[in-house]
Amino acid sequence: MKSAPSKAAEAIVAILVPPACREEVVGDLHERYRSPSQYAFDAWITVPLVILSRVRRTADPQVVLIQAFALYVSFLCAAWFKDAALLQAQWGLLRLAIPAGITLLVVMLEDAYASPGRRSPLRPVRGPVLGLAFALASQGLFWSGNPDLALPRWILLYGCAMSLLLSCAVRMLFPPPTNQLHGANAPADWLKQVGDSDENLKALPAIAAAFLLFLVALHLWK
């Protein structure tokens, strides 16, 4: 019987585990190795919980809620301007929630898988861009498989554009934490991470103005 997992199996597990806890989790699974089936079962029940725990640590519920609202409102406004009939249609509001939900999920996972300590100026943009790419890909699948669930092309494009704008703005205001700060009764993580939160709140009118401008532009376009 082998005393260590195969390099391929360990590489797969290492890819699946978020970088912030990769070292200890992959090491612990390596140490517990008895057989390939035991290793696979151990990884199968451990890795999802590790990912969920990491998502919980990197996602501030208040910011997630703001982002969910911003994403959904973007698609709602796009539908309102381009084809208001969709809002009255059966499952119309639910169809609008699909790309918003997919984008939010990908953004949360992107934060969870971010390397701790590595700061990039593109970080606020990377998550939403990736999320919207996945949302567009899912809509492509719906168009070919189940058109009833797909959104009309223009609503999708306008919704994505507005989502990108708002989502990036929210992430610039409340940057995603790279590592949870510890301490009893700690305030919301983003409050600590941004440091000077007043400075960031000054950007709020600019974001609101950008959103209004976008709405006006959409209305004129219509």
Added chain:
Amino acid sequence: MAKPDSLGQFEQLVMTAILARREDAYGVTIHSKVEELARPKAVSLGAVYVTLDRLEDKGLIASWLSDPTAERGGRAKRCYRLEALGERVLEESAVTARRIWESLVDVWGREWGRRWGKELR
């Protein structure tokens, strides 16, 4: 965020395991101690990680990475220790558990207490 002074049963088990393992408290050893304490219930390693993260967020435990070892494929261990607040909260939980035990002995009788006391030992 949960209050640091509210400990769930599983959190108590994990903190007791960290305390019992002293300098050798990391994922694998904590998990084996928790399984020993929680028997006959099975405990997954993932559940231990989730609880360790939560306890760290509450400020009850602290962690650090040790040097990599060959038996772990060149990977480091994340070691844990109780913070002062964690020790105090665990102490309070133990006192509460003792009070529950004594109340149950009062209700269900000394014979019940002796029987379970033997099994616990």
